[in-house]
Amino acid sequence: MKNVGVICGGFSSEFEISVKSAKNIQQNFPEAYNAYLIYLQKDGWFVELDGTKVELNPVDFTFNNGTNKIDVAIVYIHGDPGENGKIQAYLEMINIPYVNSGPLASQLSFDKWYCNKFLEGFGYKVAKSVYLTSANQSLDSDAIIAELGLPIFVKPCDGGSSYGIAKVKEKDQLQNAVDAAFAEGRTVIIEAFLDGTEVTCGLYRDQSGVCSLPLTEIVSENDFFDFAAKYQGLSQEITPARIDNDLTVEIQKISKEIYQLLNLRSLARIDFMIVGNIPFVIEVNTTPGFSNESIVPKMIAAEGISTKDFWTRIMKAELA
Numbered sequence: 001m002k003n004v005g006v007i008c009g010g011f012s013s014e015f016e017i018s019v020k021s022a023k024n025i026q027q028n029f030p031e032a033y034n035a036y037l038i039y040l041q042k043d044g045w046f047v048e049l050d051g052t053k054v055e056l057n058p059v060d061f062t063f064n065n066g067t068n069k070i071d072v073a074i075v076y077i078h079g080d081p082g083e084n085g086k087i088q089a090y091l092e093m094i095n096i097p098y099v100n101s102g103p104l105a106s107q108l109s110f111d112k113w114y115c116n117k118f119l120e121g122f123g124y125k126v127a128k129s130v131y132l133t134s135a136n137q138s139l140d141s142d143a144i145i146a147e148l149g150l151p152i153f154v155k156p157c158d159g160g161s162s163y164g165i166a167k168v169k170e171k172d173q174l175q176n177a178v179d180a181a182f183a184e185g186r187t188v189i190i191e192a193f194l195d196g197t198e199v200t201c202g203l204y205r206d207q208s209g210v211c212s213l214p215l216t217e218i219v220s221e222n223d224f225f226d227f228a229a230k231y232q233g234l235s236q237e238i239t240p241a242r243i244d245n246d247l248t249v250e251i252q253k254i255s256k257e258i259y260q261l262l263n264l265r266s267l268a269r270i271d272f273m274i275v276g277n278i279p280f281v282i283e284v285n286t287t288p289g290f291s292n293e294s295i296v297p298k299m300i301a302a303e304g305i306s307t308k309d310f311w312t313r314i315m316k317a318e319l320a
Contacts, residue, residue, distance in 0.1 A: 116281065119261075119281055119284075145174075154166045199251065203259050207320065240302065
């Protein structure tokens with residue numbers, strides 16, 4: 001049997017969320033593989049064996065004094081350095097196969113500004129936005145509000161979850177929101193507010209091609225789908241989404257196009273805001289949450305397939 005390493009942890013605020021996702025994957029992985037949790041921490045690489053962490057050799061991915069070796073990896077680090085493609089690039093350098101999207105696709109989709117501008121260039125609808133490259137640059141709040149209106153969203157471009165995101169309703173809130181976003185990322189995007197219905201589409205590849213999962217509608221009890229709404233139960237996640245069939249089919253079609261355009265692999269999730277029956281792309285996620293509280297496992301259940309079968313399909317397709 002192949003030894004599969006589910007890599008989690010990382011260097012961002014999303015360390016614990018990543019671990020939850022990876023544990024859920026490992027616990028529901030097909031029996032045809034030996035699935036191990038691999039922790040990437042600031043003090044090294046570790047494999048979990050019987051509840052204990054032992055060192056992983058990062059040069060050849062062996063452990064237990066070289067008696068065991070990871071044959072294939074699943075990168076499930078939310079944020080840096082997994083969701084942005086750094087680990088994938090490293091795995092290619094040391095010749096360890098993995099089933100995720102590659103370094104370029106991961107880096108592009110991870111950066112909210114560049115990804116949305118890339119997609120806009122191919123005709124997909126995205127929110128109007130302003131791009132900030134430095135926390136020290138002068139902030140012209142009046143000009144930004146004149147261009148985008150109020151309320152507006154402030155987000156770190158290179159953050160994997162909802163840390164550092166704020167909905168700004170008044171001009172005097174903008175600077176603090178920008179400062180908080182720069183605490184989580186190197187660049188910041190300020191986006192116009194899209195007033196509509198939020199839905200998300202899960203995607204994966206099996207041996208027949210790109211498949212879409214049932215759409216989920218997100219109704220946050222907070223002002224928007226922030227960290228608490230995502231992970232502390234302060235939202236309704238309704239699957240299938242309460243939209244008409246034609247619009248569902250259109251969003252699934254757009255999602256598949258974007259998946260192929262960005263050259264994604266394995267699992268992905270694309271978020272939309274529907275405004276006046278027109279879907280706007282919010283963001284592309286190549287490492288969507290996979291904990292018990294996350295959306296994608298609920299989509300898989302609604303599709304009527306088990307998590308083990310889901311990962312069996314991915315492994316067969318991506319390792320073919």
